[in-house]
Amino acid sequence: MMEKSRRSFLKVAGIAAIGxxxxxxxxxxxxxxxxxxxxxxxxxKKALHAQRWGMVIDTxxxxxxxxxxxxxxxxxxxxxxxxxxxxxxxxxxxxxxxxHKQEVKWIxxxxxxxxxxxxxxxxxxxxxxxxxxxxxxxxxxxxxxxQACPTQATFKREDGIVMMxxxxxxxxRFCMAACPFGSRNFNFRDPRPxxxxxxxxxPTRSKGVVEKCNFCAERLAKGELPHCxxxxxxxxxxxxxxxxxxxxxxxxxxxxxxxxKQSLGTEPSVYYIM
Amino acid sequence: MNKNAxxxxxxxxxxxxxxxxxxxxxxxxxxxxxxxxxxxAKTEKNCVLNKYxxxxxxxxxxxxxxxxxxxxxxxxxxxxxxxxxxxxxxxGENSCLGCHEDKxxxxxxxxxxxxxxxxxxxxHTNPKEIR
Numbered sequence: 001m002m003e004k005s006r007r008s009f010l011k012v013a014g015i016a017a018i019g020x021x022x023x024x025x026x027x028x029x030x031x032x033x034x035x036x037x038x039x040x041x042x043x044x045k046k047a048l049h050a051q052r053w054g055m056v057i058d059t060x061x062x063x064x065x066x067x068x069x070x071x072x073x074x075x076x077x078x079x080x081x082x083x084x085x086x087x088x089x090x091x092x093x094x095x096x097x098x099x100h101k102q103e104v105k106w107i108x109x110x111x112x113x114x115x116x117x118x119x120x121x122x123x124x125x126x127x128x129x130x131x132x133x134x135x136x137x138x139x140x141x142x143x144x145x146x147q148a149c150p151t152q153a154t155f156k157r158e159d160g161i162v163m164m165x166x167x168x169x170x171x172x173r174f175c176m177a178a179c180p181f182g183s184r185n186f187n188f189r190d191p192r193p194x195x196x197x198x199x200x201x202x203p204t205r206s207k208g209v210v211e212k213c214n215f216c217a218e219r220l221a222k223g224e225l226p227h228c229x230x231x232x233x234x235x236x237x238x239x240x241x242x243x244x245x246x247x248x249x250x251x252x253x254x255x256x257x258x259x260x261k262q263s264l265g266t267e268p269s270v271y272y273i274m
Numbered sequence: 275m276n277k278n279a280x281x282x283x284x285x286x287x288x289x290x291x292x293x294x295x296x297x298x299x300x301x302x303x304x305x306x307x308x309x310x311x312x313x314x315a316k317t318e319k320n321c322v323l324n325k326y327x328x329x330x331x332x333x334x335x336x337x338x339x340x341x342x343x344x345x346x347x348x349x350x351x352x353x354x355x356x357x358x359x360x361x362x363x364x365x366g367e368n369s370c371l372g373c374h375e376d377k378x379x380x381x382x383x384x385x386x387x388x389x390x391x392x393x394x395x396x397x398h399t400n401p402k403e404i405r
Contacts, residue, residue, distance in 0.1 A: 038354035039322075039353045039354055040351075041342050041346070041348040041351055041361075043347060043348055043349065043350065044349055044350060047347070155345070157347065163344065163345075165340075166397060167340060167344070190396075198399055200364070200365065200399050200401045200404050201365045201366075203398045204399065205397055206393070206396035217347065220347075221349050
């Protein structure tokens with residue numbers, strides 16, 4: 001007759017507890033699937049890299065035709081709605097009438113005194129009054145929109161691009177209030193009926209999110225230059241501002257350039273050759 | 275006297291409690307639909323993760339992909355089983371819809387049945403719908 005002492009009972013109980021705990025661990029190690037843990041995420045090999053992307057726009061080369069083709073190329077590729085088009089009644093019945101104060105634009109034409117309000121001199125050279133100035137998101141170094149965004153839907157990428165995560169935007173429009181350049185637009189309504197031809201390679205936006213230029217991040221990832229640069233016939237040069245040997249820095253070195261509202265200290269990355 | 279009343283009461287109670295089961299027995303119930311594997315997805319057999327994990331965790335994977343693409347600009351994904359994918363819901367051959375060609379017969383099949391309504395397609399476009 002074996003007398004069970006407290007000591008031997010505790011021993012057996014302890015071993016049993018280890019056994020119980022070991023089973024799930026063994027099962028886990030034995031399973032052949034490793035879930036997402038061993039996956040490797042990488043960039044496309046052809047992707048373009050920079051420390052800080054920037055743009056130089058040569059205002060001497062920008063004509064009305066160039067502006068038109070640039071705006072069209074950009075807006076078509078990014079499914080930017082045009083509220084002036086006739087809505088297809090069959091596809092989108094009962095679309096309510098358009099309020100033309102609500103527009104969405106990524107890149108557009110502006111007059112000098114609106115684009116550069118702090119540079120409007122009393123006797124400004126006359127040519128500036130009629131020249132079309134292309135304006136877009138400046139992808140500022142100290143972007144106020146990034147600071148204003150409460151959900152980090154707007155954020156700064158490592159390469160200087162001020163990006164938006166549309167999934168995350170809650171539509172509070174703080175960023176629009178913060179942006180001194182009016183580069184951001186709010187989707188007051190579903191933009192789909194107002195997109196003439198949807199580009200299937202880029203998503204549209206939904207009602208209630210803000211949108212803006214993304215420096216064609218989706219094209220840079222494939223090793224291509226932004227749409228506006230391609231359509232500009234040489235008027236826009238795109239490159240790395242931090243690389244002193246880049247085309248863009250050479251241009252900046254050789255020409256007198258200005259930026260929009262420099263005095264605000266947001267450090268825009270879009271330069272204009274005058 | 276009391277005994278009879280209690281037993282009838284109990285029977286009625288049990289019947290009432292089990293009413294969903296009776297109801298399901300009487301009416302024809304729909305079995306959970308199987309999402310259809312078409313085209314490339316049918317011949318490929320290998321998704322990002324194995325079938326069961328995809329079934330259970332595809333939403334977490336898509337969430338991870340989204341963050342990776344938007345935030346880190348990493349767009350290529352080489353999964354543990356050695357296949358590489360273009361992290362995209364609907365663009366290009368190596369995206370989700372590139373393989374699972376028909377959204378209505380794949381995604382919607384279960385989503386409709388389970389009455390979940392993910393808002394992916396408010397922005398992302400189904401190439402089939404654009405024509």
